[in-house]
Amino acid sequence: MHVHPLSAAVHQLQKGNPWLLLLFILNQFCGGFFLNQHYNPAFISLQMMKHAWDNYKRYAWGLNELKPISKQGHSSNLFGNIQGATIVDALDTLYIMEMKDEFKEAKEWVERNLDFNVNAEISVFEVNIRFVGGLLSAYYLSGEEIFRKKAVELGEKLLPAFNTPTGIPWALLNIKSGIGRNWPWASGGSSILAEFGTLHLEFIHLSHLSENPIFAEKVMNIRKVLNRLDKPEGLYPNYLNPSSGQWGQHHVSIGGLGDSFYEYLLKAWLMSDKTDEEGKKMYYDAVQAIETHLIRKSSGGLTYIAEWKGGLLEHKMGHLTCFAGGMFALGADGAPADKTGHHIELGAEIARTCHESYDRTSMKLGPEAFRFDGGVEAIATRQNEKYYILRPEVIETYMYMWRFTHDPKYRQWGWEAVEALEQYCRVDGGYSGIRDVYSNHQSHDDVQQSFFLSETLKYLYLLFSEDDLLPFEHWVFNTEAHPLPVLRGDDEKKEEEEK
Numbered sequence: 001m002h003v004h005p006l007s008a009a010v011h012q013l014q015k016g017n018p019w020l021l022l023l024f025i026l027n028q029f030c031g032g033f034f035l036n037q038h039y040n041p042a043f044i045s046l047q048m049m050k051h052a053w054d055n056y057k058r059y060a061w062g063l064n065e066l067k068p069i070s071k072q073g074h075s076s077n078l079f080g081n082i083q084g085a086t087i088v089d090a091l092d093t094l095y096i097m098e099m100k101d102e103f104k105e106a107k108e109w110v111e112r113n114l115d116f117n118v119n120a121e122i123s124v125f126e127v128n129i130r131f132v133g134g135l136l137s138a139y140y141l142s143g144e145e146i147f148r149k150k151a152v153e154l155g156e157k158l159l160p161a162f163n164t165p166t167g168i169p170w171a172l173l174n175i176k177s178g179i180g181r182n183w184p185w186a187s188g189g190s191s192i193l194a195e196f197g198t199l200h201l202e203f204i205h206l207s208h209l210s211e212n213p214i215f216a217e218k219v220m221n222i223r224k225v226l227n228r229l230d231k232p233e234g235l236y237p238n239y240l241n242p243s244s245g246q247w248g249q250h251h252v253s254i255g256g257l258g259d260s261f262y263e264y265l266l267k268a269w270l271m272s273d274k275t276d277e278e279g280k281k282m283y284y285d286a287v288q289a290i291e292t293h294l295i296r297k298s299s300g301g302l303t304y305i306a307e308w309k310g311g312l313l314e315h316k317m318g319h320l321t322c323f324a325g326g327m328f329a330l331g332a333d334g335a336p337a338d339k340t341g342h343h344i345e346l347g348a349e350i351a352r353t354c355h356e357s358y359d360r361t362s363m364k365l366g367p368e369a370f371r372f373d374g375g376v377e378a379i380a381t382r383q384n385e386k387y388y389i390l391r392p393e394v395i396e397t398y399m400y401m402w403r404f405t406h407d408p409k410y411r412q413w414g415w416e417a418v419e420a421l422e423q424y425c426r427v428d429g430g431y432s433g434i435r436d437v438y439s440n441h442q443s444h445d446d447v448q449q450s451f452f453l454s455e456t457l458k459y460l461y462l463l464f465s466e467d468d469l470l471p472f473e474h475w476v477f478n479t480e481a482h483p484l485p486v487l488r489g490d491d492e493k494k495e496e497e498e499k
């Protein structure tokens with residue numbers, strides 16, 4: 001059942017949210033005029049950010065995340081006992097939204113309390129994208145030295161993860177002892193493509209800011225290992241053994257386990273001011289293989305990206321895979337042989353499919369995974385795939401598609417997501433994920449993910465902002481939506497010398 005915007009507006013009034021109420025009503029009576037104008041995005045994302053942040057501050061300050069129903073802190077084992085994930089992840093969003101008092105108090109917490117001298121086993125990937133990425137972008141946006149200092153300090157703590165026979169890093173690292181290991185479930189002790197492939201942007205910037213080439217050397221070595229290996233059908237399997245340097249099982253995904261590896265190949269080239277020809281070639285070769293072997297069209301005309309298991313396709317697409325629409329659009333301009341229009345069209349088709357995955361649920365929020373088999377299209381068929389944890393990937397793709405096409409449907413679709421988030425995920429104590437988006441009754445998971453503040457709300461804000469806010473010619477976003485500047489000219493020569 002789709003919620004009529006006016007009833008959603010009444011819902012907002014009941015919740016005491018006058019800004020959103022006002023915008024709902026203005027849009028209803030002005031024929032959507034405000035959605036098609038460059039109005040002040042403070043009406044939506046800023047108010048949502050304020051609600052998420054104020055409740056985190058009230059109930060979970062200094063802890064990693066918030067449990068908005070229980071109104072207490074939540075900590076994931078991904079961060080070991082490093083604390084403050086939401087603070088560090090949200091720094092740049094606070095800055096971009098000009099929430100100056102909140103940014104100041106977050107900065108003061110980082111100065112006084114952000115401590116990496118802990119006996120903790122952490123996810124190298126998660127700590128890199130959230131903490132290192134968050135600190136780097138906060139430094140580049142604000143110029144505050146504390147952020148640069150903390151980013152480099154944490155980067156140094158992560159270096160022992162690369163102490164493997166091949167230099168392919170471990171997934172898990174005790175940052176006190178320097179002892180690493182891989183997830184026990186990952187194909188015979190393998191490292192995971194999306195994890196070791198999603199360090200490049202941050203580590204290049206760590207070398208740039210520390211004038212220490214070691215960080216760049218570590219991630220360039222990953223490229224060397226990958227380029228020596230045969231790729232089955234030109235595809236990159238999700239598992240690579242860091243001891244033998246050989247692939248694990250031949251499972252390929254552009255969703256979980258694979259996704260951000262491809263994103264970082266493209267963005268490495270863009271961040272290098274288009275001088276990283278190796279990254280560029282690896283990206284476009286991979287997209288060609290993905291198009292040939294994974295991209296399919298359903299009988300109902302929806303384009304989707306299947307998963308590949310030893311040559312057999314599983315006709316399933318994860319919410320995480322929905323970032324790829326934005327990636328294809330972002331990479332369109334550099335595509336080979338005049339394929340720019342084709343890559344934009346591919347981005348648009350993925351955006352439409354992902355919008356359908358939202359639109360075919362009761363709550364108008366997308367499931368964790370959806371399938372294209374047995375007559376089913378863009379619908380989750382398994383109970384353990386029906387949840388929504390405030391993920392950003394679909395809104396991320398809307399934002400990129402809006403920037404590249406200015407087709408108003410992307411803002412309309414983003415607005416639908418705002419309605420649904422406000423109707424079903426907003427609670428008194430913040431925002432919560434949903435256990436079943438097909439149900440008519442909310443069942444909250446009671447977690448306000450740090451990436452909701454870092455990514456989901458930032459991408460919504462950018463979707464409704466002018467294009468000159470963080471323009472793509474000057475900034476690339478890491479996979480946690482932390483903006484990092486393009487390294488130009490003299491900066492790039494210096495990088496090459498350091499390598």
